[in-house]
Amino acid sequence: xxxxxxxxxxxxxxxxxxxxxxxxxxxxxxxxxxxxxxxxxxxxxxxxxxxxxxxxxxxxxxxxxxxxxxxxxxxxxxxxxxxxxxxxxxxxxxxxxxxxxxxxxxxxxxxxxxxxxxxxxxxxxxxxxxxxxxxxxxxxxxxxxxxxxxxxxxxxxxxxxxxxxxxxxxxxxxxxxxxxxxxxxxxxxxxxxxxxxxxxxxxxxxxxxxxxxxxxxxxxxxxxxxxxxxxxxxxxx
Amino acid sequence: xxxxxxxxxxxxxxxxxxxxxxxxxxxxxxxxxxxxxxxxxxxxxxxxxxxxxxxxxxxxxxxxxxxxxxxxxxxxxxxxxxxxxxxxxxxxxxxxxxxxxxxxxxxxxxxxxxxxxxxxxxxxxxxxxxxxxxxxxxxxxxxxxxxxxxxxxxxxxxxxxxxxxxxxxxxxxxxxxxxxxxxxxxxxxxxxxxxxxxxxxxxxxxxxxxxxxxxxxxxxxxxxxxxxxxxxxxxxxxxxxxxxxxxxxxxxxxxxxxxxxxxxxxxxxxxxxxxxxxxxxxxxxxxxxxxxxxxxxxxxxxxxxxxxxxxxxxxxxxxxxxxxxxxxxxxxxxxxxxxxxxxxxxxxxxxxxxxxxxxxxxxxxxxxxxxxxxxxxxxxxxxxxxxxxxxxxxxxxxxx
Ligand SMILES: Nc1ncnc2c1ncn2[C@@H]1O[C@H](COP(=O)(O)OP(=O)(O)O)[C@@H](O)[C@H]1O
Ligand SMILES: [Mg+2]
Numbered sequence: 001x002x003x004x005x006x007x008x009x010x011x012x013x014x015x016x017x018x019x020x021x022x023x024x025x026x027x028x029x030x031x032x033x034x035x036x037x038x039x040x041x042x043x044x045x046x047x048x049x050x051x052x053x054x055x056x057x058x059x060x061x062x063x064x065x066x067x068x069x070x071x072x073x074x075x076x077x078x079x080x081x082x083x084x085x086x087x088x089x090x091x092x093x094x095x096x097x098x099x100x101x102x103x104x105x106x107x108x109x110x111x112x113x114x115x116x117x118x119x120x121x122x123x124x125x126x127x128x129x130x131x132x133x134x135x136x137x138x139x140x141x142x143x144x145x146x147x148x149x150x151x152x153x154x155x156x157x158x159x160x161x162x163x164x165x166x167x168x169x170x171x172x173x174x175x176x177x178x179x180x181x182x183x184x185x186x187x188x189x190x191x192x193x194x195x196x197x198x199x200x201x202x203x204x205x206x207x208x209x210x211x212x213x214x215x216x217x218x219x220x221x222x223x224x225x226x227x228x229x230x231x232x233x234x235x236x237x
Numbered sequence: 238x239x240x241x242x243x244x245x246x247x248x249x250x251x252x253x254x255x256x257x258x259x260x261x262x263x264x265x266x267x268x269x270x271x272x273x274x275x276x277x278x279x280x281x282x283x284x285x286x287x288x289x290x291x292x293x294x295x296x297x298x299x300x301x302x303x304x305x306x307x308x309x310x311x312x313x314x315x316x317x318x319x320x321x322x323x324x325x326x327x328x329x330x331x332x333x334x335x336x337x338x339x340x341x342x343x344x345x346x347x348x349x350x351x352x353x354x355x356x357x358x359x360x361x362x363x364x365x366x367x368x369x370x371x372x373x374x375x376x377x378x379x380x381x382x383x384x385x386x387x388x389x390x391x392x393x394x395x396x397x398x399x400x401x402x403x404x405x406x407x408x409x410x411x412x413x414x415x416x417x418x419x420x421x422x423x424x425x426x427x428x429x430x431x432x433x434x435x436x437x438x439x440x441x442x443x444x445x446x447x448x449x450x451x452x453x454x455x456x457x458x459x460x461x462x463x464x465x466x467x468x469x470x471x472x473x474x475x476x477x478x479x480x481x482x483x484x485x486x487x488x489x490x491x492x493x494x495x496x497x498x499x500x501x502x503x504x505x506x507x508x509x510x511x512x513x514x515x516x517x518x519x520x521x522x523x524x525x526x527x528x529x530x531x532x533x534x535x536x537x538x539x540x541x542x543x544x545x546x547x548x549x550x551x552x553x554x555x556x557x558x559x560x561x562x563x564x565x566x567x568x569x570x571x572x573x574x575x576x577x578x579x580x581x582x583x584x585x586x587x588x589x590x591x592x593x594x595x596x597x598x599x600x601x602x603x604x605x606x607x608x609x610x611x612x613x614x615x616x617x618x619x620x621x622x623x624x625x626x627x628x629x630x631x632x633x634x635x636x637x
Pocket of ligand 2: 050
């Protein structure tokens with residue numbers, strides 16, 4: 001089982017039906033995600049990147065095809081089991097940071113641990129360590145509104161890392177940030193990947209695509225290219 | 238997930254919006270407080286009436302002419318005979334289960350002292366009245382057997398009569414006029430106030446045979462007696478019935494009312510009354526519940542993104558459902574607790590202001606109001622919570 005890919009999609013399609021109209025948003029997607037990878041998912045707006053990411057992250061289910069997590073088919077799983085998978089295996093970072101304003105930064109980071117069943121003390125200790133890891137160790141007691149956009153996104157990344165996820169998914173994480181803070185987030189991803197975190201990042205940002213080890217290009221719901229950036233390219237960059 | 242965590246989430250959410258939380262609770266607070274208050278008043282009225290009925294003498298039996306308690310559409314009495322002093326004598330001689338018998342003639346007459354006049358209910362009775370009816374002369378003396386036998390023109394007056402006719406003057410030994418007849422005042426009754434809507438203090442007592450004479454009556458309004466103890470009430474009634482029917486040519490042309498029966502009738506009426514009050518108050522609690530539902534629906538809408546996020550980071554439908562149900566139950570339960578304190582406060586305040594009314598906050602009404610508040614929160618919270626739980630996380634996260 002250990003050499004099975006972390007995630008394997010076979011012939012996955014996704015169809016949205018709005019009224020009488022069928023939108024075939026994903027068509028015959030077959031990919032695998034292995035441990036330690038850093039994948040950039042690029043493509044034109046509306047090409048289906050977010051939809052694919054949501055399916056990969058078990059926020060949504062395919063219309064047809066197979067999804068295997070560590071070799072196990074997940075299509076028959078209950079809502080509670082899917083929630084459990086999202087909680088233990090995956091972390092999400094969104095374009096808008098989605099922090100809860102009534103909680104402190106540390107409490108926001110600790111949120112996934114609430115659903116993991118950790119006690120408050122343990123959660124806040126871990127949250128503090130995570131915040132230190134993303135460079136915000138001093139801001140645990142602050143409220144999200146007191147932080148800049150870049151800092152808020154780092155809080156969101158710390159939150160995504162809360163339960164030591166197998167994969168961190170990010171949907172245009174630098175989309176709401178200026179280019180300097182965007183660069184900071186990109187180097188944070190680099191650092192996390194170097195530390196062993198598997199990353200799948202949807203992006204328009206060419207810099208992310210450069211840094212990723214593997215670049216998937218979607219066009220009109222189809223996988224156009226699946227390209228490994230060479231080690232030479234990476235180290236040379 | 239630990240249910241305590243859900244409670245913490247609920248509290249955080251409510252504390253983030255304190256005024257709204259309080260206003261939402263207000264409906265439940267008012268509902269619960271009115272249940273507590275109205276039930277306290279209802280029960281207070283019950284205690285009051287019970288006490289009053291106990292006060293008219295334990296195990297009291299009243300024999301009145303006429304068959305008032307017909308069972309079914311029974312035969313009509315052919316000719317109602319009056320109840321007389323001879324009946325009383327027969328009962329005195331033959332009934333073994335009675336403890337004292339007192340004849341009563343009731344009539345209204347103007348009572349005059351000097352230039353003051355008052356219309357008063359005149360009670361003609363005998364020396365046993367004090368014991369049977371548990372009413373005593375406080376100053377001077379009550380009517381004696383000798384007064385009755387000699388048909389003396391003596392009167393014992395109630396407190397109100399004394400105040401109205403004599404003011405501060407001492408009435409003992411004075412002469413009052415009842416109708417056209419002069420009476421000498423020999424006693425003043427103890428103060429009993431208003432009992433069962435009747436002002437006991439506004440009476441004048443005179444010897445029964447004197448009353449029959451001046452009001453030109455040969456019958457009695459009723460005979461008062463007492464069963465020797467509460468276990469013999471039914472047998473005492475049977476005994477009275479047997480003796481009376483024998484004397485009344487086999488006709489049951491009289492009715493025996495027991496204090497016990499009055500008590501249980503009143504009890505039934507007042508219990509119903511209490512339930513009706515409680516029921517009316519419960520409606521406002523229900524309205525409070527609808528308020529909770531309304532706010533919870535708004536809250537779910539406002540927190541759509543939060544719900545999406547929670548789902549994305551691992552909250553199951555069940556977690557979201559519990560989060561919102563617990564939030565609404567917390568609202569209603571805290572509202573319930575405040576309502577109980579408030580309602581009890583008002584009830585005891587009313588007791589302090591009107592000591593006559595023995596208002597008491599009963600444990601059952603507190604338990605009922607609290608349980609009801611709890612279920613109102615759960616019931617009206619479940620629909621908004623289900624809406625929240627069923628949200629699609631992706632759409633929820635995209636919600637503006
Ligand atoms: N819930 C939905 N219902 C209908 N159409 C949808 C839904 N979600 C996405 N789409 C459509 O699917 C296509 C791909 O969307 P998306 O995956 O968000 O693209 P991208 O992230 O690459 O911009 C778009 O045309 C979008 O309008
Ligand atoms: Mg997108």
